[in-house]
Amino acid sequence: MTGTDTFQLSLQTARTYEAAFVPSLFADLARQLVDLADVTAGDDVLDVACGTGIVARTAAERTGPTGRVVGLDLNEAMLTVAREVRPDLEWRQGDAAALPFPDGSFDVALCQSGLMFVPDPAAAVAELARVVRPDGRVAVQVWSSLDRQVAFRALADAVARHAGRDAVDLISTYFRLGDQERLTGHVTRAGLRVxxxxxxxATVHAPSIDDYVTTEVESTPLRDRISDDVYRRIREEARTGLARWTDAGGRLALPLEAYVVAARRG
Structure with a gap:
């Protein structure tokens, strides 16, 4: 997560993100992203919009002691949690659209579920291309568009009904780069070869629908912008709308769809 003005999250929210979303969703995606980027021992790797650092931590398992892994995020709360979890890695605060590194500093540049929070995604992709060495690898994971997220739409509909269409933007920003052709265009225009x-x-797992709604709402600024009554009504409608993805014990397994674009420089 890059932490634009809309998403300058609190430390508690960052800890909720690490505790709830990372193990239930992002850890597996991080492994797949690192696999597709072919991260190997000795690589110098940059994780842009690193959030609490799951991609950087996963990459560090591959690079070993001879490699270097740097995580960069604009949100200081996310970086605080990243440092708590892996104080041995290098964490930097910075803007994805103006990376504070010289040209050709890394073998691999990665960005997981963060590019959609950058005001200028094309500039961020160009920066990923700039900081990798000749024949360096870039891999970016984003979420498919909201119209392809059949399960998530049940929550989005509840938020829209009770908090307004504008409120949906706060929980659906994840899906704004869901056009594969648009993203691959950014990649090729940055001088990368797809x-x-x-x-x-992907699947989000949660102990219950209520737990999922809590995590989804309270890891964004939405909670601070709605009343307790509106929050209660969103929960009630979500229980009905998401019930089809629960098991007999009430545990939720919510399907999502993501995609990754992998590329090389030169």
């Missing part, structure tokens, strides 16, 4: 585009099924 080597693969892969659609990835």
């Amino acid at each position: 080597t693969g585009v892969r659609t990835l099924p």
